[in-house]
Amino acid sequence: MYLEEHAITTPSSDSGPQWVTLSPHYLAATPPSDHRTYLHAFAEVSGWKAHESERMLTVASPCDRVVIRHDQQAQQTGEHLTISARSGLDGKDRWRAVLSGVVPVEYLLHLTLQVHHVLDVDPDYIVYGLDGGPGPEPIFLDIDEDSWALEAGEDLFMLGSADGIVTVxxxxxxxxxxxxxxxxxxxxxxxxxxxxxxxxxxxxxxTEDTPPAIVNATLDKVLDDSPAVRAMPTSLPPALHPHVRVQQLPTPSAPTASASLRPTPPSTTPGGPSR
Structure with missing residues (x-):
């Protein structure tokens, strides 16, 4: 098992689960197989429909407007997770979000909870991104200039983390x-x-027509300097161990489990690109 082979561990405790912070959070890599495990949990809590074959896990909203697909075969080679929205069961995709590699599971969680919330508030917005939806228009970014370098050109707006690892x-x-x-x-x-x-x-x-509320939720999480919080043991590729700061949390500081599907609203502080 990946978790057993690549786990970071802490001393055992009789007081319950041990929790740690991992920073920077964008190096809190999560194997694609754990993305699949998360989607099973998301479907169970949200009431979305899940269908699984040996290769593919499909999780669809009750209205069939939003579909999440996890491709087991693509885990090692490419784009293993896709979120798309359509007008109905037989409609074409209006927009797509695609995840590849060891995306921190916190990003996937924040993205899926935002999709669930916005779909519940305004189903037309989640498909068409019409003005007046629950998300901020246009997209705004809250940027820490000490952590991110900005470069704006005629064709492209770019942000780079100070350590050169992350690019937006x-x-x-x-x-x-x-x-x-x-x-x-x-x-x-x-x-x-x-x-x-x-x-x-x-x-x-x-893709181009993704509603700003969905993009904003992901950008807000990526640009946030807060560390990832994980229960132990947690899995990381061995090559990342020297580059990730691990700090054990006192047991009383451990997060409380919740079945809520309402994410924290993304920051809307002006200062970034508008579309």
């Missing part, structure tokens, strides 16, 4: 620049392991 890129409206193999991608968020002697760690992309 947005193709400006009207630009023909292609960010990804998918020409419809307008947002690319990724962590490169080159400076750590590794391959690319993870990537999240959004």
């Amino acid at each position: 890129a947005n193709r400006r409206d009207g630009s023909t620049l292609q960010l990804d193999a998918d020409p419809d991608v307008s947002w690319h968020i990724g962590a490169s392991g080159r400076s750590l002697g590794m391959k690319a760690l993870w990537r999240i992309t959004f």
Whole structure:
């Protein structure tokens, strides 16, 4: 098992689960198999419909407008998780979010809870991104200038983490620049392991028509400097162990489990690109 082979552990305790913080949170890598485990839990708590084959797990909203697919076969080679929205069961995708690699599970959690919440508030907004939806319009970013470097050009808006690991890129409206193999991608968020002697760690992309409330929720989580909080043991690729700061939390500080599907609203402080 991945968890057993690559776990960070703390001394055992009779007082209950041990919790740690991992920072920077964008190196709190989560294997794709754990993304699948999370989606099972999300379906159970949300009441969404789950269908699983040996290769594919599909989780769909009760109205069939939003579909999440996890491809077991693509875990090692590429885009293993896709979230898409459509007008109905037989409709074409209006937008897509695609996850590749060891995306921290906190990003997936925040993204799926935001999708669930916005769908509950305004089903038309989640599909069409119409003005007046529950999300801020346009997209705004709250940026810590000590942690992120900004570069704005005619075709592209970019943010880079101070350590050079994470890049956020947005193709400006009207630009023909292609960010990804998918020409419809307008947002690319990724962590490169080159400076750590590794391959690319993870990537999240959004296509052009993704509602701003959905993009905002993910950007807000990625740009937040707060560490990831995990129960022990937690799994990390061995090559990342020297680069992740691990701090054990006192038991009273451990987060309380909740079945709530209402995420914390993303920050809307002006200061970033608008679309």
